[in-house]
Each structure stands twice: as C-alpha cells, then as structure tokens.
Amino acid sequence: MVKTRIQEKVEHLNKRENKREKAAYVRKMFNEIAGRYDIMNRLISGGIDPLWREFAITEIKLADGAKVLDVCTGTCDLAITAAKRTGAGGEVFGVDLSEGMLRVGLGKIKNVKNSPVMALSQGRAEDLPFRSDYFDVAMASCGIRNTTDIPKSFSEMMRVVKPGGVVFNLDLGHPKNKIFDKLYRFYFFNIVPIVGKLFSHSEAYSYLPNSLLTFPDQETIKKIFEDIGLKRVRYHNLLGGAMALHIGYKE
Ligand SMILES: C[S@@+](CC[C@H](N)C(=O)[O-])C[C@H]1O[C@@H](n2cnc3c(N)ncnc32)[C@H](O)[C@@H]1O
Numbered sequence: 001m002v003k004t005r006i007q008e009k010v011e012h013l014n015k016r017e018n019k020r021e022k023a024a025y026v027r028k029m030f031n032e033i034a035g036r037y038d039i040m041n042r043l044i045s046g047g048i049d050p051l052w053r054e055f056a057i058t059e060i061k062l063a064d065g066a067k068v069l070d071v072c073t074g075t076c077d078l079a080i081t082a083a084k085r086t087g088a089g090g091e092v093f094g095v096d097l098s099e100g101m102l103r104v105g106l107g108k109i110k111n112v113k114n115s116p117v118m119a120l121s122q123g124r125a126e127d128l129p130f131r132s133d134y135f136d137v138a139m140a141s142c143g144i145r146n147t148t149d150i151p152k153s154f155s156e157m158m159r160v161v162k163p164g165g166v167v168f169n170l171d172l173g174h175p176k177n178k179i180f181d182k183l184y185r186f187y188f189f190n191i192v193p194i195v196g197k198l199f200s201h202s203e204a205y206s207y208l209p210n211s212l213l214t215f216p217d218q219e220t221i222k223k224i225f226e227d228i229g230l231k232r233v234r235y236h237n238l239l240g241g242a243m244a245l246h247i248g249y250k251e
Pocket residue numbers: 023026027030041071072073074075076077078095096097098101123124125126140141142143144146147148
C-alpha cells in the first residue's frame with residue numbers, strides 16, 4: 001500500500017529516537033490551530049463533544065471541592081466542565097505543551113462563574129510538573145494520543161493522584177462493528193482533513209486522524225491502565241466505540 005506523506009510523517013515521529021522532534025511538531029501544530037480549535041471540535045463532532053466531557057465528569061462522580069488536574073488541557077473545555085462541578089471550594093489545574101492552546105484556555109477560564117482556584121501551566125504529560133499524591137482526579141481528553149510515551153503519561157497521572165483518587169482518559173476509540181469502523185475511518189481520513197483545510201488552513205487535521213492509527217484500542221488502553229497499577233479499571237464505549245472513556249483508581 002502506498003503511504004501518504006502524512007502517514008510517513010506520523011510513522012517517523014512515532015519512532016523512539018524521534019521523541020523530541022514529535023513533541024516540537026505537536027506543539028507547533030496546536031499553536032497554529034489554537035484559535036480555530038474549539039470551532040473545529042464542534043464541527044467535527046457534530047456539536048456533541050461537550051456531552052462526552054459531561055458524561056466523564058458525571059461517571060467519576062466528581063465531588064464538590066475536589067482537586068483536579070487536566071492533562072493536555074488544550075483550550076480547557078474539560079477543565080471548565082470539572083470546575084463547574086467542584087464549585088468555589090475546588091482546585092482545577094491544567095497543563096499543556098502548547099502555549100497557544102493555553103492562551104485560548106486562559107481567556108475562557110476567566111469567565112467561569114463560581115470558579116474554583118484555576119491555574120494553567122506549560123508542561124509535558126510525560127513529566128508532570130506537580131508533586132505526587134496531591135490530586136483527587138487526573139484526567140485527559142484527546143491529548144495522551146499525541147504524547148511521545150502513552151504508558152509514561154498515564155503513570156505520571158497516577159503518580160500525582162492521591163490514594164483513593166481516580167485517573168481517566170477520554171479519547172477516540174476503535175469501533176468493534178466493522179461497517180461502522182469503515183464509515184468512521186472514511187469520515188476521519190477523508191472528510192475531517194477537508195473541513196480542517198477549509199476552516200483552519202492547517203495540515204493538523206490530516207495528522208490527527210493518522211494519530212488514531214497508532215493509538216491502542218480500548219482493551220489495550222485498559223491493559224496499560226492495569227499494568228501501571230491502576231485498579232478497578234473499566235471503560236465505556238461512546239458512540240459505538242468511536243470514543244472511549246477509561247477509568248481507573250489508585251489504591
Ligand atoms: C486534541 S487537543 C485536546 C485538548 C483538550 N483536552 C480537549 O479535549 O479539547 C490535544 C492537546 O494535547 C496537547 N499535548 C500534546 N502532547 C502533549 C504532551 N506531551 N504534553 C502535554 N500536552 C500535550 C496539545 O498541545 C493539545 O493542546
């Protein structure tokens with residue numbers, strides 16, 4: 001099979017020896033699309049992506065006053081969803097590689113009503129700039145897929161959570177139904193890049209679907225959660241497995 005330029009690029013960036021190059025590429029890509037990221041998310045998901053975030057926060061029964069870390073927070077939609085639940089007594093931190101995404105997020109968190117303490121910092125999921133055993137929740141949505149080391153990123157999330165705390169990851173999944181999977185891939189590989197070019201003039205929306213090819217399926221992510229030591233690991237397939245929510249607990 002002939003590979004596209006972008007497929008070759010993704011393969012190259014996913015090689016162990018090219019971690020630094022991948023991080024620089026991903027950071028530049030998100031800096032470029034930051035201003036259009038939210039509108040693109042709404043377009044690509046048909047407007048339903050906020051429901052997935054709500055589902056995740058509801059599923060973990062996020063408590064009033066909780067301390068939460070949103071890893072790969074981007075423009076902070078998940079952090080803000082959490083902040084609305086923790087209320088003023090909570091703490092919600094966001095960390096991301098891209099200063100452009102964080103800048104957009106900063107503008108949004110200023111408008112959260114009844115806001116908990118909220119702060120953003122630039123940093124890497126693979127090496128979180130937070131002390132161990134501090135948060136009640138460490139969460140990520142659609143970010144860990146783009147990191148240079150998926151198990152390391154999850155184990156960092158587990159490190160910063162206190163015993164009894166929860167780690168969750170919400171991301172694209174691999175649908176089980178073969179026909180649906182074909183349609184889903186057609187959509188991501190053929191429609192999304194066109195919408196991306198039209199609205200954000202960037203190759204990011206060709207890169208992102210390709211990042212799905214190397215992202216492990218739901219059972220493998222579950223196994224990674226278990227291997228790093230998370231307990232009572234479960235996952236929920238959303239939209240026929242097009243999205244998946246993995247949840248695990250630190251004991
Ligand atoms: C697809 S966006 C998701 C943003 C947000 N979580 C959401 O659900 O809309 C992926 C984000 O992950 C960030 N990211 C990618 N690799 C990262 C890394 N190694 N460490 C921290 N952030 C990273 C990107 O800068 C980008 O903001």
